[in-house]
Amino acid sequence: MAPTSPPIYHTSLLTAIDARSHVHLIIGSNSLAATRVTQSLASGARPILISPASADSQPLHHILESHISSGTLIYHPRPVTENDILTLGRPEINGIVDAVFITSPDLAQSKRISDFCKRNRVPVNVVDAPALCTFSLLSTYTDGPLQIGVTTNGRGCKLASRIRREVAASLPTGMGEACGKWGEVRRRIQDEDKAATEKRKAVDSSVEVDEGVDDSVDQTAAFNKLVTETEAEDAKTRRIRWLSQVCEYWPLKKLVEVGKENIEAVLDAYHASSANSQQDQLIEQQSLPSKKGLLILAGSGPGHPDLLTRATHRAILSADLILADKLVPSGVLDLIPRRTPVSIARKFPGNADAAQEELLTSALAAFNEGKTVLRLKQGDPFLYGRGGEEVDFFKQRGLGHRVVVLPGLTSALSAPLFAGVPVTQRDVADQVLICTGTGKKGRPPTPPEWVGSRTVVFLMALHRIGGLVAELTGYTADEEERGKKERGLWPVDTPCAVVERASCPDQRVIRTTLRHVEEAIEAEGSRPPGLLVVGRACEALYTPDKDRNWVVEDGFAGLELDGVRDIGV
Numbered sequence: 001m002a003p004t005s006p007p008i009y010h011t012s013l014l015t016a017i018d019a020r021s022h023v024h025l026i027i028g029s030n031s032l033a034a035t036r037v038t039q040s041l042a043s044g045a046r047p048i049l050i051s052p053a054s055a056d057s058q059p060l061h062h063i064l065e066s067h068i069s070s071g072t073l074i075y076h077p078r079p080v081t082e083n084d085i086l087t088l089g090r091p092e093i094n095g096i097v098d099a100v101f102i103t104s105p106d107l108a109q110s111k112r113i114s115d116f117c118k119r120n121r122v123p124v125n126v127v128d129a130p131a132l133c134t135f136s137l138l139s140t141y142t143d144g145p146l147q148i149g150v151t152t153n154g155r156g157c158k159l160a161s162r163i164r165r166e167v168a169a170s171l172p173t174g175m176g177e178a179c180g181k182w183g184e185v186r187r188r189i190q191d192e193d194k195a196a197t198e199k200r201k202a203v204d205s206s207v208e209v210d211e212g213v214d215d216s217v218d219q220t221a222a223f224n225k226l227v228t229e230t231e232a233e234d235a236k237t238r239r240i241r242w243l244s245q246v247c248e249y250w251p252l253k254k255l256v257e258v259g260k261e262n263i264e265a266v267l268d269a270y271h272a273s274s275a276n277s278q279q280d281q282l283i284e285q286q287s288l289p290s291k292k293g294l295l296i297l298a299g300s301g302p303g304h305p306d307l308l309t310r311a312t313h314r315a316i317l318s319a320d321l322i323l324a325d326k327l328v329p330s331g332v333l334d335l336i337p338r339r340t341p342v343s344i345a346r347k348f349p350g351n352a353d354a355a356q357e358e359l360l361t362s363a364l365a366a367f368n369e370g371k372t373v374l375r376l377k378q379g380d381p382f383l384y385g386r387g388g389e390e391v392d393f394f395k396q397r398g399l400g401h402r403v404v405v406l407p408g409l410t411s412a413l414s415a416p417l418f419a420g421v422p423v424t425q426r427d428v429a430d431q432v433l434i435c436t437g438t439g440k441k442g443r444p445p446t447p448p449e450w451v452g453s454r455t456v457v458f459l460m461a462l463h464r465i466g467g468l469v470a471e472l473t474g475y476t477a478d479e480e481e482r483g484k485k486e487r488g489l490w491p492v493d494t495p496c497a498v499v500e501r502a503s504c505p506d507q508r509v510i511r512t513t514l515r516h517v518e519e520a521i522e523a524e525g526s527r528p529p530g531l532l533v534v535g536r537a538c539e540a541l542y543t544p545d546k547d548r549n550w551v552v553e554d555g556f557a558g559l560e561l562d563g564v565r566d567i568g569v
């Protein structure tokens with residue numbers, strides 16, 4: 001059975017509101033009203049409670065009573081009116097309240113108030129009535145300045161609260177305090193940078209005054225200490241980068257421990273950082289613009305960001321410049337920090353060489369500025385990725401010793417796997433061949449001969465599937481002409497699979513045979529990038545439906561490790 005495509009859920013815009021001095025109107029008298037009052041007070045807002053105090057209405061919850069008597073809660077014992085919403089708020093916003101929370105079970109009143117709030121753009125929340133709300137509250141965990149909020153967007157608050165508990169439990173004790181301490185470090189660095197910039201400006205202006213003076217006499221000490229704009233900028237970004245690297249890589253426990261020490265010690269740790277830990281050394285080497293540039297050539301895997309290696313992920317986080325190939329999947333590009341400049345190769349048919357040249361030239365320029373440049377490629381960088389040519393380019397310029405190549409999971413082997421095709425299997429296939437369907441300058445490459453126990457994977461082949469199948473199953477005009485008809489031809493009923501966008505949410509697999517594959521692609525259309533796997537391995541774990549010429553399977557569930565794993569068999 002073909003897997004159904006995953007449902008698309010609506011998600012909310014999560015924000016954190018600074019509610020200090022806001023006026024919250026809370027309608028009700030029960031324990032939920034008490035909870036809202038407590039939440040409102042915790043956020044620094046001023047809650048106002050309205051609920052009728054008639055004999056037949058519910059008595060006020062004892063927490064509400066105690067807030068009223070201590071003066072932290074204003075109480076109006078009467079039914080709510082529309083006018084309350086427009087008049088009880090802060091004078092600076094003309095008396096409109098900042099938010100309304102309805103906790104009373106009176107549905108007719110809730111509807112009326114909610115409609116009024118919506119018309120007047122006052123945020124409103126009604127307990128257990130999602131349709132009447134313009135916002136919902138998260139299940140929250142608070143520890144000092146750290147807050148974690150979870151929502152399932154109406155799918156169940158119990159579940160949200162369980163998830164929130166599990167997330168919070170996974171944090172080391174003292175995380176909130178550590179957030180506070182690290183925030184201070186950040187502020188200190190920013191303040192010092194600001195002071196340094198101002199000092200530099202002052203020095204710069206004194207230099208202007210000195211202009212024209214014989215520089216052998218009367219030189220100020222500051223003149224000698226003059227730092228250039230770029231050096232100062234480098235030093236600035238270096239410290240902030242150090243901080244973000246530390247936050248990114250240090251285990252949370254270490255962040256908590258270090259955060260407990262005084263801030264001076266933390267800043268000193270910056271200067272002495274790499275001394276005692278290998279991990280820190282790596283951070284230093286990879287993130288700080290040293291005088292020497294570094295070129296990292298890395299593969300990003302077939303598509304899903306979870307298929308990146310840790311080394312490549314680290315390179316993504318620490319590079320000064322990223323030059324990515326067009327095929328690098330968006331899930332991977334999403335991991336690039338916002339501050340890192342990225343350029344994506346403008347390769348299209350006919351200009352691949354020019355785009356490659358452009359990319360290598362900008363890599364070289366950044367390298368010469370002492371930057372760490374990441375050339376990010378799709379799959380594995382050396383497998384039909386021109387990675388070898390790039391290493392050669394840098395070697396020829398004497399930079400071979402500053403090039404690091406990181407492997408990637410190739411689509412040639414992972415796409416068949418995600419399509420449930422074991423490329424080798426005892427008694428089915430004992431060898432694998434990876435080929436390209438497109439030769440140099442667009443000419444077809446020599447077709448591989450048929451070997452019954454071989455699985456063949458063709459990359460860059462689907463756009464000329466008809467030609468490829470003809471070459472595999474028959475002799476080429478050239479072979480006919482030269483009378484060279486020794487190559488083993490492929491039986492037209494050899495099973496094959498077209499695997500497109502492997503490991504992406506829109507992965508698609510078409511299972512068929514060489515006889516029908518061209519027709520299947522024509523009928524189903526293409527979803528690049530895709531490849532073709534041919535050989536008996538395609539039916540090692542899959543039994544074809546004799547009544548159908550091809551079967552289409554849509555969707556990707558290959559990394560759902562928690563569920564029962566069905567690889568489309």
Ligand code: SAH
Nearest residue numbers: 379380385410411459460501502529530531
């Ligand atoms: N270096 C890459 C291959 C680059 S050639 C690697 O190791 O994967 C580009 C070809 O790879 C595409 O034409 C297509 O045939 C194949 N390809 C890349 N990503 C793919 C994916 N997610 N699913 C299926 N095929 C893919």
